[in-house]
Amino acid sequence: MTTETQSLAPVPEQNSVPVSLRRKLRLGEGLLEAILFVVGFLTIFVTVSIVVVLGDQALLFFNDPQVGFREFFLTTQWQPSIGQFGIWALVSATLTTSAIAMLVALPLGLSSAIYLSEYASPRARSVLKPILEVLAGIPTVVYGYFALLFVTPLLRNLIGTENLGVYNMLSAGVVMGIMILPLIASMSEDALSAVPNSLREAAYAMGATPFEASIQVIVPAALSGIGAAIIVGLSRAVGETMIVAVASGATSKFTFNPLEAAETMTAHIARISGGDLSYNTIDYNSLFAIALVLFVVTLALNLFSQWIVSRFREQYE
Amino acid sequence: MAKDLYPNKDDLQKFVDARYRTAWVWQTVFLSALLIAILALSALILNVVDGAFGYVVYEFKKDPALVSEKPIDDLNQTELIALLKDNLSRGAYNKLNNEKVMETRSEGELYGLVIERIIQVKTLKTYPLFESLFNRAAIEAEVAEKFPGARLEFRSWLTPDFLTTPMSSRAEFAGVRTALFGTLWMVSIAISFALPVGIGAAIYLQEYASKKSLMNKIIQTNINNLAGVPSIVYGMLGLAIFVRAFEALTSGALFGVTDSNGRTILSAGLTMGILVLPLVIINAQEAIKAVPDSIRQAAYGVGATRWQTVWSHVLPNALPGILTGSILAMSRAVGETAPLIIVGASTFISVDPSGPFSKFTALPIQIYQWTARAQSEFHAIAAAAIIVLLVLLLTLNATAILLRNRFQRRY
Numbered sequence: 001m002t003t004e005t006q007s008l009a010p011v012p013e014q015n016s017v018p019v020s021l022r023r024k025l026r027l028g029e030g031l032l033e034a035i036l037f038v039v040g041f042l043t044i045f046v047t048v049s050i051v052v053v054l055g056d057q058a059l060l061f062f063n064d065p066q067v068g069f070r071e072f073f074l075t076t077q078w079q080p081s082i083g084q085f086g087i088w089a090l091v092s093a094t095l096t097t098s099a100i101a102m103l104v105a106l107p108l109g110l111s112s113a114i115y116l117s118e119y120a121s122p123r124a125r126s127v128l129k130p131i132l133e134v135l136a137g138i139p140t141v142v143y144g145y146f147a148l149l150f151v152t153p154l155l156r157n158l159i160g161t162e163n164l165g166v167y168n169m170l171s172a173g174v175v176m177g178i179m180i181l182p183l184i185a186s187m188s189e190d191a192l193s194a195v196p197n198s199l200r201e202a203a204y205a206m207g208a209t210p211f212e213a214s215i216q217v218i219v220p221a222a223l224s225g226i227g228a229a230i231i232v233g234l235s236r237a238v239g240e241t242m243i244v245a246v247a248s249g250a251t252s253k254f255t256f257n258p259l260e261a262a263e264t265m266t267a268h269i270a271r272i273s274g275g276d277l278s279y280n281t282i283d284y285n286s287l288f289a290i291a292l293v294l295f296v297v298t299l300a301l302n303l304f305s306q307w308i309v310s311r312f313r314e315q316y317e
Numbered sequence: 318m319a320k321d322l323y324p325n326k327d328d329l330q331k332f333v334d335a336r337y338r339t340a341w342v343w344q345t346v347f348l349s350a351l352l353i354a355i356l357a358l359s360a361l362i363l364n365v366v367d368g369a370f371g372y373v374v375y376e377f378k379k380d381p382a383l384v385s386e387k388p389i390d391d392l393n394q395t396e397l398i399a400l401l402k403d404n405l406s407r408g409a410y411n412k413l414n415n416e417k418v419m420e421t422r423s424e425g426e427l428y429g430l431v432i433e434r435i436i437q438v439k440t441l442k443t444y445p446l447f448e449s450l451f452n453r454a455a456i457e458a459e460v461a462e463k464f465p466g467a468r469l470e471f472r473s474w475l476t477p478d479f480l481t482t483p484m485s486s487r488a489e490f491a492g493v494r495t496a497l498f499g500t501l502w503m504v505s506i507a508i509s510f511a512l513p514v515g516i517g518a519a520i521y522l523q524e525y526a527s528k529k530s531l532m533n534k535i536i537q538t539n540i541n542n543l544a545g546v547p548s549i550v551y552g553m554l555g556l557a558i559f560v561r562a563f564e565a566l567t568s569g570a571l572f573g574v575t576d577s578n579g580r581t582i583l584s585a586g587l588t589m590g591i592l593v594l595p596l597v598i599i600n601a602q603e604a605i606k607a608v609p610d611s612i613r614q615a616a617y618g619v620g621a622t623r624w625q626t627v628w629s630h631v632l633p634n635a636l637p638g639i640l641t642g643s644i645l646a647m648s649r650a651v652g653e654t655a656p657l658i659i660v661g662a663s664t665f666i667s668v669d670p671s672g673p674f675s676k677f678t679a680l681p682i683q684i685y686q687w688t689a690r691a692q693s694e695f696h697a698i699a700a701a702a703i704i705v706l707l708v709l710l711l712t713l714n715a716t717a718i719l720l721r722n723r724f725q726r727r728y
Contacts, residue, residue: 039517053557111350139652141681145688150364178357209340239547241655273659291553302545
């Protein structure tokens with residue numbers, strides 16, 4: 001011990017230059033931190049401006065004598081030309097297409113995730129996962145082309161041209177399901193892979209088949225993550241625009257029949273604002289009311305999925 | 318007694334066999350889900366390729382042999398100009414000359430004009446690729462019967478000319494040049510906004526903010542939620558703020574530009590920048606998180622300030638990850654359509670965008686417009702434009718993957 005202390009550099013003598021160990025005031029550092037904080041805070045500002053902008057214009061819409069709050073939320077006819085603004089005409093189409101999309105994406109996405117996480121060899125996974133990533137990276141307008149020019153003719157051949165029109169919600173919903181599939185698959189696979197190996201090994205040690213281990217042990221353990229994936233997928237389906245704008249028709253209609261053409265909330269906004277729309281008309285303001293509903297619904301779904309993860313997550317470590 | 322507790326050997330074997338059969342069946346089911354996904358992807362790609370090539374039936378309003386003695390393909394520039402002068406009305410010729418002086422036009426351009434204005438090709442019908450390849454005889458029979466006098470030719474709608482010619486109202490002469498330029502302008506503006514802001518926010522959240530403070534938690538949750546907001550809502554935000562509220566800025570009126578309204582490239586670029594901002598932040602945060610603490614502590618240990626640590630040690634190490642994330646954000650901006658429709662991309666523009674204050678169109682907008690048309694020749698150019706878009710995205714993503722593999726460090 002003593003030799004070590006001696007070998008250290010000699011302590012400066014008392015009368016050498018005094019070293020101040022007090023924290024220095026560094027203006028540059030403080031300024032940079034302030035700038036970074038402002039930049040980080042900007043994201044809050046974006047959310048606030050979304051709410052303010054949508055809310056402000058929607059308020060103009062609701063204050064118009066032609067429409068009432070109740071009429072907007074409780075009636076089922078959307079015909080701006082004769083002053084009917086019942087959002088259920090658009091919501092019904094959104095619900096129908098989203099439901100079809102989930103019917104397609106949920107079983108396929110979950111099965112893919114289970115296969116990738118529990119069955120596939122590392123080599124097979126390294127081939128299969130990029131394919132799902134490519135599917136996830138295709139722009140939605142391309143899916144729209146696919147829906148209108150491949151899936152619709154295919155379905156019309158199967159069901160009969162007299163039963164299914166050129167524009168219909170079924171084809172849009174199916175293609176939307178294919179679009180959401182990779183999202184659900186990759187989020188669920190992350191959840192499944194996060195289940196510790198000890199659980200897997202315990203199940204196999206008890207003599208479980210891979211299927212039994214997956215369904216009875218691993219999937220239940222990853223349920224919160226899978227639930228979150230499903231809800232995020234649903235929120236994507238509700239907010240999806242281009243597929244429905246291309247393939248599901250341009251008439252607002254209150255219907256839950258997937259064989260019919262009907263316009264979703266998003267497709268309606270896209271169609272109306274794509275034309276020459278004059279500002280501050282009731283049509284223009286109504287779009288903001290729809291967008292506000294859309295924003296609130298997707299926000300609620302996203303918050304719900306985050307809540308599920310934090311509330312039901314199984315902690316293993 | 319103990320013997321009855323256990324099933325006999327045969328029953329046990331049957332039970333185990335049945336369980337393994339179930340397991341095998343389900344494994345096949347799970348695998349087939351993946352195969353369906355692959356099938357869908359192949360169908361999509363084949364469908365696009367199918368649309369972009371194939372036979373077309375067309376007719377000439379004026380036979381080329383009557384217009385010129387030499388084949389039009391062999392004419393040089395002056396001969397082509399003379400041909401245009403002879404066959405067009407004086408008003409039409411002067412109008413073209415005013416748009417761009419004839420003598421300055423290239424041979425290819427003039428040739429295009431001759432075909433478009435004098436010969437006046439009219440497409441009667443298009444056939445998809447696979448039908449063209451495997452069913453040639455039937456197509457020829459149909460053409461001979463239905464369109465006597467028309468010509469049948471195999472056409473690739475995706476040609477080098479398709480990339481370099483501007484928009485046209487006729488599918489045969491339309492190209493994606495203006496749309497490509499619009500997309501490039503818009504993405505550059507979006508990324509030059511989102512990249513500095515996004516990286517700054519990520520640095521603040523990872524390096525400065527205390528992880529436990531309420532403010533930090535709110536910002537973090539908020540970013541995650543912004544990433545899930547539908548793109549069309551960002552479009553509405555852009556319409557209300559950039560197109561209308563800041564019209565003086567985005568139309569360029571503040572800078573002396575007078576001939577435009579707020580529906581400019583600048584508005585679209587900023588809207589798209591806000592849309593990809595959460596993506597950039599989340600990716601940059603991941604990259605910064607991956608830099609091990611030992612590097613920070615080493616920097617602090619030799620007396621570096623916080624900013625010196627971040628600037629000279631954390632950022633250089635996180636840079637490949639940040640770049641990869643930014644390229645992925647760019648490819649999102651390239652493919653996004655809905656916000657551009659809302660912000661007001663023009664659908665028909667045949668002049669290249671000249672700056673941030675010009676009107677614009679973008680690749681996905683053209684695809685949307687052409688797909689929505691009823692005529693099959695527009696579907697064919699939509700397919701060709703989709704191939705251009707997909708190749709562009711593939712290049713971007715391949716760059717991102719290469720960057721990641723080349724510079725990725727493991728600690």
